[in-house]
Amino acid sequence: MMENDKNILAATLGTLNLKNPAIAASGTYGYGTEYSDFCPADDWGAVILKSVSEKPRDGNPPPRCCEVEGGMINSIGLANVGMEKFLSEKMQEFRKKHEKAVCIASIAGESLAEFEKLSERINESGKIDAVEINISCPNVSKGGMHFGSDPQSAAEVIASCRRNTSLPLLAKISPAAGSPVDVARACADSGADIIVAVNTIPGMKIDIEKGKPVLGNIFGGLSGPAIYPAALRIAFLIHRALPEIPLIGCGGIDSADTALQFIMAGCSAFQIGTATFRNPECLYTILDNIRIFMQKKGYKSVKDAVGIAAEY
Amino acid sequence: MMENDKNILAATLGTLNLKNPAIAASGTYGYGTEYSDFCPADDWGAVILKSVSEKPRDGNPPPRCCEVEGGMINSIGLANVGMEKFLSEKMQEFRKKHEKAVCIASIAGESLAEFEKLSERINESGKIDAVEINISCPNVSKGGMHFGSDPQSAAEVIASCRRNTSLPLLAKISPAAGSPVDVARACADSGADIIVAVNTIPGMKIDIEKGKPVLGNIFGGLSGPAIYPAALRIAFLIHRALPEIPLIGCGGIDSADTALQFIMAGCSAFQIGTATFRNPECLYTILDNIRIFMQKKGYKSVKDAVGIAAEY
Amino acid sequence: MKTRETGQILSNKRIAENLFELKIKLPEIAAMAQPGNFITILPPAESGRYLRRPFSISGKGDNFITLVIRGIGKTTDSLALLREKTCLDVIGPLGNSYPKISGNIWMIGGGTGIASVLFLSSMRKTAGLKNDRILWAGQTKDALPDIYKHPVAIDYSTDDGSKGEKGNAAMVLEKWLKRDKPDAVAACGPHGMMKAVKEIAAEHGIETWLSLEEFMACGVGACAGCAVKLESGGYEKVCDDGPVFRSDRIVL
Amino acid sequence: MKTRETGQILSNKRIAENLFELKIKLPEIAAMAQPGNFITILPPAESGRYLRRPFSISGKGDNFITLVIRGIGKTTDSLALLREKTCLDVIGPLGNSYPKISGNIWMIGGGTGIASVLFLSSMRKTAGLKNDRILWAGQTKDALPDIYKHPVAIDYSTDDGSKGEKGNAAMVLEKWLKRDKPDAVAACGPHGMMKAVKEIAAEHGIETWLSLEEFMACGVGACAGCAVKLESGGYEKVCDDGPVFRSDRIVL
């Protein structure tokens, strides 16, 4: 690979520079070391670790996952080790193995106060390159309504985090919001540096033999190729409404084709989640095929393809 | 088939009695005769014809359809012959071939006034058994916002139609509404007799070779198996919130398994759309397998299975 | 009448680079098939595709039809690998057909567009109409197999001149028109070719029939998904009003 | 170390009603595999399934592993039809393994749960441990093939008594326990059986190891999707902390 070939894949998200546009999605890449035998953190543009809350969380009762046409539904319920152990153990282990990888922490609170503490702790840790705000969390003070479901509560979360960290802030939008574009705008206005579109789509499955929902939690989040057209539309609309803010696509990406669709819709980078479960080495195939496509089309850089389909 | 076997499949939706719970979805069954060689209207519980507007509509520029993982996206743009021709030609043709089939007209207006006229004309026609209100239409007076996107404007549409027809009214909910349950409740409160959940999920696809959206209209509606978990969740939530109102499931049903999931979530009947494109005789396979399942489980009637998964 | 029939593959022959001819036992469909008609096939499970795929009928016998298919995606690549005796779920015959024309026709097939042209020409030959010409246009010779047994001789053209005349279909048509003029033209091929043929037809005032391709969801006129724009405004359905249209009626 | 390896099917034998044994050439995985480990397979395209499917390793040789699989859905039904030489995308070995136990073990396999038991028993036999017993429990004789060549004799039981002892696995275990007591029990099978074995183990105070099955998304500990509840509160991951757990640690 020649030097300029390498640069073909480089991606820029505001102040964040990535060697390639592929980012491991939160919740699908553990604490950054589980997949090291297949797609180590160093090979990704960045990796986003499992969303972490202040206290450890057990998560939802099993079954927590099931397969559906074109993907899966999960209701992990934000099972995580909690901020203390995350910083003292998980991040240590991660940095021991992957010193230079770009590492993004994801934080998930149930109150503004929790988000404030989380962002503060991440900021102080010194080991993390950016922080993604998982606003698709139940807001305990609003009866479990997700922070991400309306622009105002999303803005409040982002603003709380912004006050507590100087790290690049990623706001991850839920596709279930009435108007994801308004939520994205509110996040941008409240200090988010980067928008991520999108998280999972709410869904469920019923086991007809048992006559009851498959998941212990009844509902879960749909991910995988089945959701990419819906995710792509939201990314496209956000880019059209907010062309200046760096955008990351997410939802069902499992090929260079789908990744490039998000890029052409206006995403400077993209996340891969469920596809890693299917093929933990898909990262390489996707990047190789993007490179080949770029060369075939005569692009010097992926950056030149960002948003080209958005003029329509 | 013994007489009591026949009754296994009978479905009741308020005052509407269907011989089986399978209904052809609007827009996928033309004006009711196009599929007569494969799955004639008489064999369905009911058929819903293409949504009709007051004036003929050309529809959107092509391409109007494309395939995606687990389904398709369409942006037909409500191309239809208009109410006059619908009643004077299409309904005549339909009734000539299928005198006794249960036939539901679908109406789509761009203003309350149009909905009023449409429901009035349908009511007078005397050939139609019920009317489905497609509230996922752009509301011209609100800058193209869909009537179905918020409870209040949905309620206004239903109320306008209610005043003008004594036929059973079906309100077809859009999954893109911020809160589909609130929309369903508003429809029920405004006079809808039956709720249909759901219409297509907004989505898009980009042709990376051309660097532009595949569909002439950029955006379209996602349908097929990919959407069933999202559709099922909405049906489940509506049934939980409004257990009394008859509910029809729709979205990605293409097997007895998925049909039964909707039934167990609380739907008294279900619609089949995209699956008919794939296999125009799927109706029979689905009904046969539902019957076999019911017999295996010892149910005397599909009605006994309605909502059994909703207690959880 | 259209029907759904399960047909065994009688043969699956690779006839050129990435091009194959499928012969499928489908007695009912074969009995009804007319040139211009197409069928839809349920994609093989391994393709992962959901919707049926349309293919023009390229010929028929007593109990079978033939198709000429290029592997360009998941369904077509899967079909290319199917062995004899595999069964396919087929619906047809669908769409309208070429009109009866008693004079001579020049037929132009671009790529797999040759399929309906082959069917039309052999049926006309059987009916005793002998003065037709066929042009099969492709990019290079790799795309164009020799079809010796066809009842009407086939002329070839390639963009790079590697087989037959050099030039695209429109250029060859223009050249032919310098010496002669047919009673009608029938053409099927890529969008650019069809556009050019339409213009040439208008210029020379030749009755021209185009067989169009558009993505199809239902294939039977039920969804309005396969629209083609009309010169007179509005749209018609390629699957049901077409696929064969008079060139002066449609906007390309 | 776990690895992703593409392996050719060396043989695919139907061994009972809807049950088959796959032998796959996977030298790297075979070299590392320990009893209790599982692998995940990418579903064949024609199955339409997306996520990898986990299967216990039932045995190994120099350069291959074996699996015992029941056709119960799209992936497993597709696997049943694969021919020799077909390649599979396999990841493994995954999960923990049965602990080293120097005394004798009674092993119980319910249905395909026999797989890890077969592996464990043959490895122990090779290591010179000779006093193990194996029970393979099924509903009827159709589910239970004779496996003559296995180094440890297999006892059978069926719910209807059509093969071996009549009764379910738990009943047979209770019966055995009336006459003797092993140093440990190892069991793998359906949920009901595991629950019963756990209770019997507690009652009789026998060290018991259960190999669990739970739907898996990643199979490598990255998603927390395969939770099993702990007696001490909270959850562990079946794919990573398991699949083998001491029966007194988990809630079933």
Ligand SMILES: Cc1cc2nc3c(=O)[nH]c(=O)nc-3n(C[C@H](O)[C@H](O)[C@H](O)COP(=O)(O)OP(=O)(O)OC[C@H]3O[C@@H](n4cnc5c(N)ncnc54)[C@H](O)[C@@H]3O)c2cc1C
């Ligand atoms: C009336 C009609 C008759 C046809 N007759 C023939 C025939 O005789 N022989 C033949 O080989 N093909 C024919 N086609 C085209 C054929 O239907 C497509 O090649 C097929 O649907 C592709 O399916 P796939 O799953 O292999 O490709 P996909 O995997 O779905 O698509 C692969 C790529 O091809 C593109 N593509 C998909 N469909 C078409 C299309 N219709 N035209 C151009 N590009 C497309 C897609 O955008 C995508 O980029 C006909 C189409 C129509 C409408």
Ligand SMILES: Cc1cc2nc3c(=O)[nH]c(=O)nc-3n(C[C@H](O)[C@H](O)[C@H](O)COP(=O)(O)OP(=O)(O)OC[C@H]3O[C@@H](n4cnc5c(N)ncnc54)[C@H](O)[C@@H]3O)c2cc1C
């Ligand atoms: C650690 C582990 C080891 C396993 N070892 C073996 C083995 O050695 N041999 C073997 O045959 N199977 C084994 N299984 C089970 C095997 O993974 C499933 O049978 C397989 O995933 C089913 O996939 P499918 O696509 O064929 O079924 P699907 O089409 O996905 O499902 C068909 C039906 O089976 C049900 N089902 C799906 N997964 C399971 C499951 N894990 N248990 C019970 N029902 C299920 C579904 O709910 C559905 O109703 C193991 C599972 C685990 C977690």
Ligand SMILES: Cc1cc2nc3c(=O)[nH]c(=O)nc-3n(C[C@H](O)[C@H](O)[C@H](O)COP(=O)(O)O)c2cc1C
């Ligand atoms: C098992 C699982 C766990 C997830 N956990 C999280 C999480 O903790 N935080 C988060 O922001 N997103 C989480 N997600 C969502 C993914 O990060 C991603 O947004 C979503 O899966 C869509 O992308 P995909 O289709 O590529 O998987 C999770 C997804 C899956 C499948």
Ligand SMILES: Cc1cc2nc3c(=O)[nH]c(=O)nc-3n(C[C@H](O)[C@H](O)[C@H](O)COP(=O)(O)O)c2cc1C
């Ligand atoms: C090509 C096409 C056209 C449609 N047209 C209409 C329509 O005119 N009115 C309407 O209410 N729904 C329309 N729909 C939506 C369907 O009725 C149905 O709600 C949706 O496709 C989801 O069901 P499915 O997954 O079974 O197709 C259309 C769907 C398709 C695929």
Ligand code: FES
């Ligand atoms: S494809 Fe449905 S109308 Fe032509």
Ligand code: FES
């Ligand atoms: S399956 Fe992902 S952690 Fe076990």
